[in-house]
Amino acid sequence: MLTKEDNELLTQTGPGTPMGDLFRRFWMPVLLTEELPTPDCDPVRIRILSEDLVAFKDTDGNVGVIDNYCPHRRASMFFGRNEECGLRCVYHGWKFDINGDCVDMPSEPAESNFKDKVKITAYPAREYGSCIWVYMGPTELQPALPEFEWARVPDANRVVTRFIQHSNFMQATEGEIDSSHVSFLHSAFDLSIDYHRDMRTGDEKNDRNSVLSYKFGAPQLTVKETNYGFTYGSRRGPEDGNYYWRVTQWMLPMFSLIPGPAWPRGGRGWVPVDDEHIITYQYSYNAERPLTDAERARAIDLMELEHVKYALKDGKIIDTYRSVRAPENDYLIDRKMQRTQNYTGIPFGRHQDFAMTDSMGSISDRTKEHLGTSDTAIIAARRIILKTARDLQEGVEPYAASHPEVFHIRALDIVSSEGDFVKLLEADDQKTLADV
Ligand code: FES
Ligand SMILES: [Fe+2]
Known part of the structure; x- marks a missing residue:
């Protein structure tokens, strides 16, 4: 048996928890590669370590994994338009690339530099071993991908x-x-x-x-x-x-x-x-x-298995198989x-x-x-x-x-x-x- 405190330490992986910090030192699979099959394909909703995220493949074929919530007024980026190397929020048009940079902000005056000050959280992602992997830890500690035989x-x-x-x-x-x-x-x-x-x-x-x-x-x-x-x-x-x-x-x-x-x-x-x-x-x-x-x-x-839009306990939807x-x-x-x-x-x-x-x-x-x-x-x-x-x-x-x-x-x-x-x-x- 464990104490209540150890059971909580063992099982809680959200942001800021000790176990969550440990998980964030490792690359993790978050999708199958077939779920982002082509450049500019439909984005996919995921939740990883209690963070709601959206994955997309840009025009150049690079995978982005970004916050689900637009930093403007929090609309879901899942409904975004995947176009010309970025995902555009369809509420007011802010557009973000796979690095999380805001590359267009049509709701602000052309002379404004506001877009240069806004970023969306973005995590490094790789295609490897039939999966899309993400690293959610400190940038300076980003390791190479784990050399599992099955993935290689x-x-x-x-x-x-x-x-x-x-x-x-x-x-x-x-x-x-x-x-x-x-x-x-x-x-x-x-x-x-x-x-x-x-x-x-x-x-x-x-x-x-x-x-x-x-x-x-x-x-x-x-x-x-x-x-x-x-x-x-x-x-x-x-x-x-x-x-x-x-x-x-x-x-x-x-x-x-x-x-x-x-x-x-x-x-x-x-x-x-x-x-x-x-x-x-x-x-x-x-x-x-x-x-x-x-x-x-x-x-x-x-x-x-069937591919579903799955409602989690708090009502948020993810795309997954069950x-x-x-x-x-x-x-x-x-x-x-x-x-x-x-x-x-x-x-x-x-x-x-x-x-x-x-x-x-x-x-x-x-x-x-x-x-x-x-x-x-x-x-x-x-x-x-x-x-x-x-x-x-x-x-x-x-x-x-x-x-x-x-x-x-x-x-x-x-x-x-x-x-x-x-x-x-x-x-x-x-x-x-x-x-x-
Ligand atoms: S909420 Fe996304 S652009 Fe306004
Ligand atoms: Fe078993």
């Missing part, structure tokens, strides 16, 4: 989806590093079928590792702190003299890599919209070859399936996760938890991110933010006779370093 492979080797979830970033993150829930939440009653992957497609082949994961419900966890966050080994077994190891990474401030027995592999990042919503970026990639059409379609179709399985329809739970096939009555793993982490309330009350040995990684993540946020308030910059090469890492999913986590990582043929 050719576009054809990768698929990224994004979708809204109805909770704070941290409880979704905690679900990701919670290896023991795989044996329960994502399991099925018939172990000969890998329901986590196959329940709806039915035609994929079963894999032994997933079955082992369901069979051994109490994995032994070892956490190794690193300069990017931590890596942890989840050991199940032994069976026939071998252990089933899943080696997962949690990377500051909120990215993961998920082990899998074969390509494609992936992970997720949870970008705070505000303290009660997140957009999850889910990446899947093959480092060795382009994804097939079937692999790409599967990653998208399983999520059951799953049709949502809190207001109980994630389309099938109680018959729950009695006969799996614990949840929800067929796909991601939606099973949604139901659990959303159901805690948008900000989980961690003063009322009872953590066990299976929560070792979650306890470590909280300790590390709280310390990193506190250190930043004392002037210690987060190492990972300015060292993009620390993200050259891979998750691991193997069966091995090695029972020691550190030795497993040292073994020559089991490198978790991505050679990219």
